[in-house]
Amino acid sequence: MSTVPKRFEILLVAEHVEDRGGASVTDSAVRSAVVEVTGRRGETGYPIYEGHGIRADIDPETRTVEAILVDGRELDYGLTALVRLIDRP
Numbered sequence: 001m002s003t004v005p006k007r008f009e010i011l012l013v014a015e016h017v018e019d020r021g022g023a024s025v026t027d028s029a030v031r032s033a034v035v036e037v038t039g040r041r042g043e044t045g046y047p048i049y050e051g052h053g054i055r056a057d058i059d060p061e062t063r064t065v066e067a068i069l070v071d072g073r074e075l076d077y078g079l080t081a082l083v084r085l086i087d088r089p
Helices: none
Strands: 007-014 031-041 047-051 054-059 064-070 079-087
Touching: 007 047, 007 054, 007 064, 031 054, 064 079
Parallel strands: none
Antiparallel strands: 007 031, 007 079, 031 047, 047 054, 054 064
16 A cells, blocks of 8 residues: 555444444444544554544554554553544545
């Protein structure tokens, strides 16, 4: 991929939820944020995205969160970060 997406939505979802009662992943997220590419790369080598208290290194090809900080701290155990593409380049 020669260019990186401008924005992603990050959804923080509890891993232990077995039945969402028909709710979508978006509706059952404990927190969500739209993050924008900063133009810098993180220690992982992937682009850094920031917004609303979340900073994440995201692999734009696989949409995998390689590193994440929430309000300056590591992600709590039991939470998973999911990514949804907002804007294509």
